Amino acid sequence: MIDLLLLGTGAMVPLPDRPLSSLIVRSGGSLALFDCGEGTQVQMRKFHWGFRRLDVICLTHLHADHVAGLPGLFHTVANAGRTEPMIIYGPSGAAAVVAGLRVIAAQLPYEIVVSELSDGDRFDFPNGLRGQVREADHHVTCLVYRIELDRAPAFDPRKAEALGIPRPQWSRLQRGEAVAVGDDMVRPVAVVGPPRKGLSFAFLTDSRANESLREFVNGVDLLVSEGTYALDDYEADPARHGHMTIRQACAQARAAGVDRLWLTHFSGRIDDPHRHQDDARTIFAATDIGEPGLSARLSFTNGYERLDRSG
Ligand SMILES: [Zn+2]
Numbered sequence: 001m002i003d004l005l006l007l008g009t010g011a012m013v014p015l016p017d018r019p020l021s022s023l024i025v026r027s028g029g030s031l032a033l034f035d036c037g038e039g040t041q042v043q044m045r046k047f048h049w050g051f052r053r054l055d056v057i058c059l060t061h062l063h064a065d066h067v068a069g070l071p072g073l074f075h076t077v078a079n080a081g082r083t084e085p086m087i088i089y090g091p092s093g094a095a096a097v098v099a100g101l102r103v104i105a106a107q108l109p110y111e112i113v114v115s116e117l118s119d120g121d122r123f124d125f126p127n128g129l130r131g132q133v134r135e136a137d138h139h140v141t142c143l144v145y146r147i148e149l150d151r152a153p154a155f156d157p158r159k160a161e162a163l164g165i166p167r168p169q170w171s172r173l174q175r176g177e178a179v180a181v182g183d184d185m186v187r188p189v190a191v192v193g194p195p196r197k198g199l200s201f202a203f204l205t206d207s208r209a210n211e212s213l214r215e216f217v218n219g220v221d222l223l224v225s226e227g228t229y230a231l232d233d234y235e236a237d238p239a240r241h242g243h244m245t246i247r248q249a250c251a252q253a254r255a256a257g258v259d260r261l262w263l264t265h266f267s268g269r270i271d272d273p274h275r276h277q278d279d280a281r282t283i284f285a286a287t288d289i290g291e292p293g294l295s296a297r298l299s300f301t302n303g304y305e306r307l308d309r310s311g
């Protein structure tokens with residue numbers, strides 16, 4: 001299962017009621033943070049998901065509204081008692097930026113390992129989630145993250161018993177290995193069902209909409225996407241700034257066949273993003289206007305469920 005919590009939804013600068021865009025994800029007791037602008041740790045404290053188990057931080061890009069919260073957060077994670085290494089993923093240049101920010105957070109009781117990713121790279125989280133990145137379409141190198149949790153195929157214990165397979169061998173079959181029973185080899189296909197759809201989400205900010213991204217986020221259970229400018233605010237010139245309007249974000253989500261869309265990274269030009277809720281849903285019905293505290297669980301049994309309230 002994967003729990004997701006939107007910590008903030010702002011772009012460029014934090015506002016009193018709109019902290020900067022950031023997402024925290026919990027799975028198997030391990031936390032991963034997606035972007036860390038100024039003040040992100042304040043939002044983490046507000047929602048009580050803890051600090052010590054923050055194993056991974058994924059940075060989309062190196063603009064201040066996505067990274068300036070790191071040094072303070074490093075100290076807070078240290079104060080929470082972390083001693084295990086923390087991994088930071090980000091685009092080319094992330095190691096230099098993190099090293100620069102660490103000048104003011106030099107003494108930490110845990111190691112920080114920075115891994116720079118480029119288009120198409122895949123990586124594994126310590127809790128079994130799998131990640132992949134695609135280059136976004138912004139003015140600087142920026143990564144879109146697609147994260148998956150695989151679901152093991154169904155195992156049929158009655159068939160395994162009928163074939164006389166000892167119980168200690170069952171997990172090997174579930175992992176796809178053949179096992180010896182007497183003189184025979186039993187292959188997984190004898191006791192394991194067909195592949196089953198896992199869980200997936202994507203974090204997409206900051207970017208223009210494009211075909212490559214539609215293909216990359218295709219079919220995810222939840223897409224967290226920027227919708228920086230108001231529905232039809234083309235005066236803001238989203239293409240020049242490397243962003244999307246809410247209309248473009250919703251159209252992209254629909255074209256990509258995602259199940260659910262959370263919008264985030266709203267410009268200060270939008271007074272109240274919720275005013276766009278109804279119009280956004282006429283473009284893509286399963287759209288939620290993001291707000292701090294919006295949270296949901298993805299599970300194999302129940303799919304998508306809101307954690308903060310029903311909706
Ligand atoms: Zn931004």
Ligand SMILES: [Zn+2]
Pocket residue numbers: 061063138206
């Ligand atoms: Zn940016």
